[in-house]
Amino acid sequence: MKKTFIPAILLSGMVLGACAANEDHELAERNDGVYQESGNTLNRDDRNDLYNPSNNDTNYGFVREVKSPVPGDTAEIGKEDGINREKTAGMISKMVVALPNVHETSVVVTDAEVLISYKIDQADNKSRFETADQVKKTAMSVVPRWYHVYVSDDPALRQYVENIGSMDPYSADKNTAVQDTVRMMKESSPQGRPMSDLENENGETKEDRIKQSR
Template identity: 75%
Template sequence: MILGACAVNERQTAENDAVYKKSGNTINRDDRHDLYNPSNNDNNFGFVREVKSPVPGETAKFNRNDAMDREKTASMISKMTVALPNVLDSSVVVTDAEVLIAYKLSETDKKSRFDTADQVKKTAMSAVPRWYHVYVTDDPALRQYVENIASMKPNSADKDQTVRSTVRMMKESSPQGRKMSDTENENGESREDRMINSR
């Protein structure tokens, strides 16, 4: 009786094309997102647990430069920015502490410029750690300045000065949106940040 039941079960399994297909994949015929299909594994969450060391000074070191892939972050911000209603194209540079965005508008009246600047800035803020400052411009003359920063090496002697002067021009020529909070300006800079940047 047991042998008969096994034979029936084997025949049903062989006839069921959801279980067997000619490629030899007997586990999962359907192209599903699950643990048997790692090539399409885009449902993963990121999880890490850190435990503070009881020994003083032995805590894990945090390096700002290791926090994210700047190229991917710039790409993501650029794509999200172009999805905004009034933005036609967007160039984004992500440094170690700043995001610079030059974009082209479809509507250029004063209110549209201000509202779009606020949207672009907040979109970028949502994609980077909170210590970042975000600067935006819709001035076409400044797009090349932003793109030039992207071609610089991180250890270039005049990198910091170039970024500071470009930021200054962006703030002078374009709206930056609303203040982030009572203690931070439109770009996310605190009073201390502004004092450091003015040096």
């Protein structure tokens, strides 16, 4: 009896151990996709899609977004499975248009800047400043930290932003178009608060501004 009883116990322990290992493996697989089901946080797969260096961009990313009267229902313009810059522009536009005072937005992501034109519901000075700060910080939370973000609620500049969206990094006049549009955006619209003691409202350092002036 003892010779048959001891192997039975060992066999039972082996089965239980295998089940526990299988459960641990399944738990690890579920945890590998942290934030996978979150609707408010960029999950790991999203960031891989946005910043995977193997996906070489050939165009700037441009998306225009209009606030939908139905919560959660957004109108996306652009390729669903577009290049990295376009996916980034799409994510920023969805987050920006969800802000309380923003009705519509156009977002361009270049290789170093994010340009955001948006339409607001309230246009007093305080609302304009606070909305600019929210829009700018929303974009900053998505792009790599070395990007600079420029925003504008001036409707006259929307077409400039959209024109840049039709360019690609190899357009002959793209640098001039971006620089001119950035200058007009900063002149006509608030940019919010400085990002840090060493960075201005657009995330530019002193060294960045020196390079831009050359």
